[in-house]
Amino acid sequence: MVDSGVALAATVVVVVATAAVGIVAGRRGIATVEDFISARNTVERGSLTATIVASSMGAWILFSPAEAGAAFGGISAVVGYAVGSAVPLAVYAFLGPRIRRLIPAGHSLTEYAYVRYGPTMYAFVLVISVAYMFAFLAAEMTGIARGLQVVAGVPLWQTALTIGLAVACYTAYGGLKASVLTDAVQTLVILPLLAVGFGAALLSLGGARAIHAEVVATDPTLLDPGFAGGVEFGIYVVVAILAAEMLNQAWWQRIYAAADSGTLRRSFLVAAVAVVPMVFLAGLFGLVARGRGVGTDQASEAFFVVVGDAFADPIVLAVVVLAVLLVTSSADTLFNAIASVVTADLPRLVAIEGRALTLAARVLTVVVALASTFVAAQGYSVLAVFFVADLLATATFVPLLAGLYSRRLTGGGALVAGVGGLLVGGALFPLTPPTLQVLPLPATFFNAFIGAATVSLALTLLAALVSGARFDLGRLDREIARLDDPTANADGGRLRSDGGSTATAPADGDEEGERC
Incomplete structure (x- = not known):
């Protein structure tokens, strides 16, 4: 087992370095609350693809897919998780441009819900969306805390507090721009670490044939693609992940951050393809763990149990770095996403604008970070937390x-x-x-x-x-305005005093929606 002090020190180094990158991003220009929560039309294809991949690949991929394979249905469950992770991104590639056309000055799914459906449905969606994102965030923090406890004996609260505070600092300072830049850097590190880590694990454990023999000897149904339990899991996990991600404000933010609709579509499609092999390989660790005698009661820690058994301490430390990078890449996304939902709605509830609104967004980011840190210290099952959140969204x-x-x-x-x-x-x-x-x-x-x-x-x-x-x-365009200029729409047009808009005819594709 890695020394707990060394593991915690490595964690501190990683999060401090990430925070430095995020603070640099913040210094590049957070002039208004719009810059903070939407970074509207500023992110090009490479950066957008990187932030989508990094935000998708949180620490959960080291826990939930492996737990699914070990405890819920073997190889079919792992395939279901991989496909389910890609489907929402592919859907956003086509849904996103429509959202930009109908709500060009938008920020959040909740403000859309308010204008489209009124206050009651808005309140329902607000509660469901924030609850889902908070549960996702808590699961991420729980996963990394339990992982470091397995490989190094680090107390849950120490890991959660270290990561939570560091990520909160740079996210509260730099907003969405900080999240996007750190995601780009993290992606350049995460992908090679994942590839090397999986390859090294395969060699260390005796190769694919030896691993296959161990799994078959333990439970041959784990490798049966037609196993009913696994197929069933694969079906409902696709539905659950699709539903949940449709209520994830992080993706709505990136829809508006994209430089244009073409950039948005291509980036989401590329990310959808990229996440499939990553989630699939992570899920295989659950099968490896079962083959090596790990029980279903330890399924959520299967990845780290296998890593701790297979590798020497220096390699385990590298895996710790990978896990910390994964959790920071999704935690900063969710911190900012939850804060942006509330911030976009604050002007409707209280008289607040300008610097005060930006300050409120930053304070909310810190509050979310502290709350998720507290939940993570409790050590709940990662997959169970996700399932509760997913049901709300479904x-x-x-x-x-x-x-x-x-x-x-x-x-x-x-x-x-x-x-x-x-x-x-x-x-x-x-x-x-x-x-x-x-x-x-x-x-x-x-x-x-x-x-x-x-x-x-x-x-x-x-x-x-x-x-x-x-x-x-057309009301969605007329009634949802930029936060830094409530009289302007995204194209610079002005709202008339009678509630109309200087905007011209609907964009291509809107007539179909008008006929429904």
Whole structure:
């Protein structure tokens, strides 16, 4: 086992170096709150692709895919996790340009929900979105804290506090620009470390044939692609990840940060392809761990258990560096994303603007960091935390996004669809108290996620069919303005005093949404 002091020192060095890069980014120009939370139209293809990859590849890839393979269904579960991680990015490649066309001056999914559906659905989406992102963040911090505890005996709170405070410092200072720049640097380090680490592990453990023999001897179903449990897991994890990422404000921020729609589309598609092999290789560590005698009760630490057994201390330290880089790349993204949601909504609730709004965004970033650090110190199961967050999103994403295409869906209809899906999914969720599992179906993750998505979709379609409403999608452009100039839209146009806009006809592709 690596000395705990050495491991903690390596962690400090990595986060301090990352913080220095983030602070440099902040010094390049955070003149307004717009710069802080959106970096609108400033990020080119290479940087955008790097920040998407780095933000996708948090420390969770060292825990959740391996835990899925070890405890939930073997190779099929790992494949499902890899595909599920790529699908949302591919969807955003086509959804993102539409969001930019309809809401050119936007910042967050919650302000869209407010204008499109009204205050009640807005409040529902706000709670669900922030809860999901906070759970994601807490799972990330929990994962790295437990990893260092396994390989070096570092107490959970020390790891969580060290990383949380350092990331909060540079994110609170530099905002989204700091996150994007540090992600680009981290990607250049993370990808080689992942490749070398996986290759070294394979050689150290005797090669692919020896590993295969160990896994088969332990449980041959782990390598059976047709194993029912694994296929079932693969199906519902795709649904769960897709739903969750649709409510992830981090991606909405990057939609607006992209230099243009072409850059956005290409970057998300490239990132979607890149994450598949990375998640798949990480998930294989769960199968290796089972083959080496690690029980399902240690599944969430499978990656670090294998690394600790297979490598000498210097290599383990390199893995610690990799894990810390992974968690900082996603933690800064989520710190800023949660703060940006609240910041974009503050002017609606209180009279605040300019420097005061930027300060509020920075304070909120620190508050989020401290709260997630506290949760991480509790040591919950990483995958369990993710599943709770994913269920919330699964019931909500269909009615939320349907409003970008359908003019007939009302706020009331969307709310009924979201709440209905959540009630059904919650009643079928294995982690729900037995007294609330009231439906005549077994409480399984598959039934919970598929049930929530199906009910939500059905109620959304029904609500749109019976509605006589006709929402003007042009209101999204007219009523959502830049935070540094509430009278201007993203193209520099001015809102008229009567609530109209100097903007011209809808962009290409909007007529289809108007007819729905």
